[in-house]
Amino acid sequence: MRNFGYTVARTPADAVRTAAGIANSTFVAGGTDLLNLMRDGAETHDHLVDLNRLDLDDVTLDGQTLRIGALARMRGVAEHPRVRREFPVLSEALLASASPQVRNMASIGGNLSQRTRCGYFRDPGSACNKRDPGSGCPAVTGRNRGHAILGGGDHCIATHPSDLAVALTALDATVRLLGPDGARSVPIADFYLLPGTTPDRETAARPGELITRVDVPRTRVAADSRYLKLRDRATFEFAVVSVAAALRTRGRVVRDVRLAFGGIGTRPWRDTRVEAALLGRPLTEAAIGEAGRVLVRDADPRTENGFKVELVQRALASVLNELGGKR
Template sequence: MKNFGYTSVRDAGEAVRLAGRTPGAAFVAGGTDLLNLMKDGVTRPEHLIDVNRLDLARITENATGLRIGGLARMRGVSEHQAVTRGWPVISEALLASASPQVRNMASIGGNLLQRTRCGYFRDSASPCNKRVPGSGCPALEGWSRGHAVLGGSDACIAVHASDLAVALTALEAVLTVRGQAGERKIPIGDFYRRPGTTPHVENALRPGELITAVEVPRSQAARKSKYLKLRDRATFEFAVVSVAVAIDLRGRSVRDVRLAFGGIGTVPWRSREAENELRGRELSAETVARAGKALVRDAKPRHDNEFKVELVQRALAEVLEGLR
């Protein structure tokens, strides 16, 4: 591991000013992903800015929704009564993530910024367009079981890793970020970037910006929400396929619904096409089947991951059946 500088800060303004004037700086909170990337030689920050002492860990509820501080820990959010009561999909997604030890340490902001688990990206000896732009993508012709079937490009098909990001996409959350120019808000649907020709540009953060909070609107659909994660083992494993559903039902009629998926897309994948097949209709097996078909209509699977096309449709049907 290369040498790096370290500074612990007490104020968010100080944190972003330091990041802005320090080339190669990176924020660190729980460090559960960043430190592994550093050990593997995948990322080499020149300076770490420890933000753990900032007052950004509060979880508050008001008439319009939920506000989660960027430094709130995964465990604290998953167990918070306001979250489990009004936004259960968040709690379920967090409890399906990582291990209890990691959830005790990992911050919400860090979880949303975790890097892909693509083996080629994590192996510093392999070419990877995310890590070294223009070096190539071995997954295109190599082992691709864990890769995306939606949102990929000729430069990258790496799947997005965060369970929480999938849940927040279904809830239409908004991220608050702070940089040297001040504070701004980014809808989560605009935050993550598909790879296109620039897979190394993964999100809408500007250099030196820090996620300070996540705001989640209150809704009937959010109260009746659910997360299902299918994985190769029961714990401490990333999604093969995951489904987040927020739905407002009147009897069996769908008044409103929002669907997001993990394990299948290069970003947390929202399918408005599938939603449109459900909204305003009775939640029947036939309607659900049409929604599943709409979801995967543009899928581009490879030999190793073509099973995901069928699996995600079955997962969606299982979640919706459980919410009827």
Template sequence: MRLFDYARASRASEAVDLVASHGEAAFIAGGTELTNLMKDGVLAPGLVVDVNDTPLSGIELRERRLRIGAMARMRQVADRPVVRERFPVISEALLASASPQVRNRATIGGNLMQRTRCGYYRDAAGPCNRRRPGSGCPAIAGQNRAHAILGGSDHCIAVHPSDLAVALCALDAVVLTLGPDGRRSIAVEDLHLLPGTTPHRETALRHGEMITGIEVPEHPVARGSRYLKLRDRSSFEFATVSVAAALTMRERVVTDIRLAFGGVAPRPWRSAEAEDALRGRPLTDATVAEAGRALVNGARPREHNAFKVELVQRALADVLSGLGGDR
């Protein structure tokens, strides 16, 4: 690990000023991600700014919006009664993440800022367009079982790892930030960028901009929500595919629905096409199958990950069955 400077900030504005004034600075909170990347030689910030002392750990429902501070720990949010009862998809996504030890330490803001788990990205000795622009994407012709079938490009097919981000995307959540130019609100769906020709630009955040919190509107669909994560082992594993679904029904007809998917794209994947196939229609085998086909229309599977095309459709059917489908 390269030598670096360390600073501790007690206010978000202080942390922002420190990082913004240093070209190679990074925020650190729980440390469950950044320290691993530094040890592996993937990242080498010259300054690390500790934000654990910033007062950003609140969790409250106010004015029909759930507000979660960026410094709230994953376990705290998952266990909060208001989250379990009114936003179950968030609690389920958090409890499906990592391990109990990591959930006790990792923060909500840090979870959203995770870097891809692509093995090529994490191998500092090899090429990777995300890590070293223009060096190539070995996953395209190499081992790509864990990689994207939607939203990738000829420059990168890595997937985004956060379960929480998928759940928040399905609920139209907004990320609150503070940066050198002031405060911003960014839809979770817009926070992470598709790779295109610039896969090294992973998020919409600017240098020195810090996530301070999340706001989730209390839509009626939030109560009827569920998260399903399919993975190779039951703990401390990232999603092969995942589905976050939230819906309301009247007389077995879907009146509103939100669907987001993980493990299949470089960012949490919201599918308006799949939602449109179900909204205003009965939740039956036929309509669910139509939604699944709409979801994967345009998918671009590779040699080792073609199974995800069918798997994500089956996962969608399973989630909708649990939420009231006539299976």
């Protein structure tokens, strides 16, 4: 790993100010993704601003909003009694992520900021439009079994690796940012960007902005939610396909439904047309099948990832049937 300078920040404002004052600096919290990126040379930084002393690790439920501090650790949020009871999809997504050791270390802000697992991105010997804009995307015609079938293009088809981001996308979370120009909020649906012709720009966060908190609205449907993650091995693995789902029915009729998907899109994938296909209709095999077809209508599979088109529809059916009480 190339050497770098290091500063411990005492307050969020101090962190932002310090980072703004040092060229090519970045923030570090758990370090579980950043240190590997720096070892591999996928990212180089001359200075790290350590966030671990910041008072941003509270998880609170006040009124109608769950507020998750950016420095809360994955384990703490996953085990929080009210998160487990009222937002089970968040707890399940976190517990399906990484390993127990990493969940003790990794922060919520860092989890949302982690970089794609695309092997070409992680290998500085390969071209990559994310890492080196304009150099090309070998994944489009190369090894792309793990890549996106939605939201991509010829510039990039990498998926976002965070399970938590998928669950937060289903629940309409808001990301709170603090930067040199002050604080602002970005709905998570706008936080992650489609790659378009600038896949190096992954989020709406501006240079030097720090995630301070994630707000999740408390809704009845969030309490009836779950996360289904399909992997190449039973555990400690990234998603091939995942579904974050929340569902409320009366009788068999769908009264409220939220769906987001991992492993299939270039960002945590939400398509409200899929939800519209279910809303107000009985939760029948036909309705679920139609919702699945809407989801993959614009799919653009590549040489190795075509299996995801059917897999994600089956995953959707499985999780809806389970939440709907069919099994």
